[in-house]
Amino acid sequence: MTTTDLLHIARRVAVAAGELAARRRAQGVQIAASKSSPEDVVTHADRETEALIRTMLAEARPDDGFLGEETGADAGSSGLTWLVDPIDGTVNYLYDAPHWAVSIAVVEGDPEPTTWTALAGAVVNPVINEVFTATRGGGAFLGSRQLRVVEAELSLALVATGFSYQASVRSEQAATLARLISQVRDIRRTGTASLDLCAVACGRVNAFYERGLKPWDHAAGALIAREAGAVVAGLAGTVASAEFLLAAPASLADKIERILTSD
Numbered sequence: 001m002t003t004t005d006l007l008h009i010a011r012r013v014a015v016a017a018g019e020l021a022a023r024r025r026a027q028g029v030q031i032a033a034s035k036s037s038p039e040d041v042v043t044h045a046d047r048e049t050e051a052l053i054r055t056m057l058a059e060a061r062p063d064d065g066f067l068g069e070e071t072g073a074d075a076g077s078s079g080l081t082w083l084v085d086p087i088d089g090t091v092n093y094l095y096d097a098p099h100w101a102v103s104i105a106v107v108e109g110d111p112e113p114t115t116w117t118a119l120a121g122a123v124v125n126p127v128i129n130e131v132f133t134a135t136r137g138g139g140a141f142l143g144s145r146q147l148r149v150v151e152a153e154l155s156l157a158l159v160a161t162g163f164s165y166q167a168s169v170r171s172e173q174a175a176t177l178a179r180l181i182s183q184v185r186d187i188r189r190t191g192t193a194s195l196d197l198c199a200v201a202c203g204r205v206n207a208f209y210e211r212g213l214k215p216w217d218h219a220a221g222a223l224i225a226r227e228a229g230a231v232v233a234g235l236a237g238t239v240a241s242a243e244f245l246l247a248a249p250a251s252l253a254d255k256i257e258r259i260l261t262s263d
Contacts, residue, residue: 003119003120003135003136003137003138004120004135004138006080006106006119006120006135007120007121007122007133007134007135007138009057009060009061009106010082010104010105010106010120010121010122010133010220011122011124011131011133012056013053013056013057013060013104013122014053014102014103014104014122014123014124014131015122015124015126015131016052016056017049017052017053017056017086017102017104017124018101018102018124018125018126019126020045020048020049020052021045021049021086021087021093021100021102021126022126022127024043024044024045024048024049025045025093025096029043029044029045029093029094029096030043030044031043031044031094042070042090043087043090043093043094045087045093046069046070046086046087046090047070047071047086049086049087049102050068050069050070050071050084050086051071053068053084053086053102053104054066054068054071054084057082057084061078061080061082063076063077063078064076064078064080064081064082064106065078065080065081065082065110065111066081066082066084067081067082067083067084067111067215067216068083068084068085068086068216069084069085069086069214069216070086073111079108079109080106080107080108080119081106081107081109081110081111081116082104082105082106083103083104083105083106083107083111083215083216083219083220084103084104084216085101085102085103085104085194085214085216085217086102087100087101087102088100088101088102088103088123088192088193088194088195088216088217089101089190089191089192089194089195091191092190092191092192097191098125098127098128099125099127099190099191099192099195100125100127100192100195101123101124101125101126101192101194101195102122102123102124102126103121103122103123103124103194103216103217103219103220103221104121104122104123104220105118105119105120105121105122105219105220105223106118106119106120106121107119107219111215112215113215113218113219113239113240113241113242114238114239114241116219117136118136118219118220118222118223119135119136120133120134120135120136120223121133121134121219121220121221121223121224122220123194123195123197123198123220123221123224125195130142130143131143132147132198132201132202132220132221132224133224134201134220134223134224134226134227134228135227136223136227137227138227139227139228140201140223140224140225140226140227140228142198142201142202147201147202147203147224147227147228148201148203148228148229149200149201149203149206149225149228149229149230149248149249150203150206150249151206151249151251151252152185152206152249152252154183154184154252154255154256155183155184155185156184156185157184157185157206157207157248157252157256158184158185158186158187158188158204158205158206158207159180159184159185159186159187159188159205159206159207159208159209159256160187160188160189160190160196160199160200160205160207160208160209161173161177161187161188161189161196161208161209161210162189162191162193162196162210162213163189164211164212169211169212173211176260179259179260179262180256180259180260183259184256188205193208193210193213193217193218193221194217194218194220194221195221196208196210196221197218197221197222197224197225197232197247198221198224198225200225200228200230200247200248201224201225201227201228201230202228206248206249206252207246207247207248207249207252207253207256208225208245208246208247208248209244209245209246209247209248209256209260210244210245211242211243211244211245212242213240213242213245214242218240218245222240222245222247225247226247229249230247230248230249231246231247231248231249231250231253232245232246232247233245233246233253234246235257235261236257246260
């Protein structure tokens with residue numbers, strides 16, 4: 001099966017899952033549980049949407065592995081693994097803010113960012129009917145429009161970021177942000193990492209960085225940003241992981257990293 005075939009599956013499943021999540025949002029949201037903190041919530045729609053994704057992927061690719069935010073991991077025998085965030089931006093979803101997404105990627109290897117090879121990914125924002133897609137070596141797209149990152153001088157760069165649900169970690173992240181905010185055009189914090197990475201790909205922001213991202217948060221979005229020409233990396237040229245992820249054009253990436261890591 002080609003990467004194009006895998007993308008067709010990812011896109012079809014993500015669109016269907018987005019339609020379900022949007023219907024449940026219109027009916028009203030019920031919190032099912034909290035995770036890392038009281039602010040880090042899970043809705044019944046998260047669980048129902050992931051169950052639908054699991055079912056559809058199992059029907060299409062029964063031998064593949066699976067890693068989902070809500071239901072964890074199942075090993076496969078094919079060497080491929082699907083990484084799924086059924087509703088990325090759950091707090092936005094809870095508040096009915098129109099910035100949340102279904103994110104689905106398929107990778108070769110284990111679901112570990114430092115070792116996998118991302119093959120295809122789709123990020124769908126059902127509220128505004130946007131579908132971002134990419135395949136390895138095949139470019140990144142919003143619908144049928146091919147995407148390319150937008151270069152900018154550091155002082156004119158619009159930079160997106162995200163924060164932890166843990167208050168103590170947020171305080172540290174705010175201190176780091178303070179070193180950057182006076183040196184760029186402005187900062188955006190929208191609450192959906194997958195869409196922030198897609199925003200880098202299509203030039204809605206010039207860069208995005210965050211610490212603490214889980215594999216399902218960035219698997220699809222990072223591929224889309226990279227295929228649009230962004231450098232997507234961790235600290236000091238390492239592979240992007242939970243420790244750190246920065247996505248930006250090459251001309252900005254080193255400058256932003258130096259500021260963020262300066263004392």
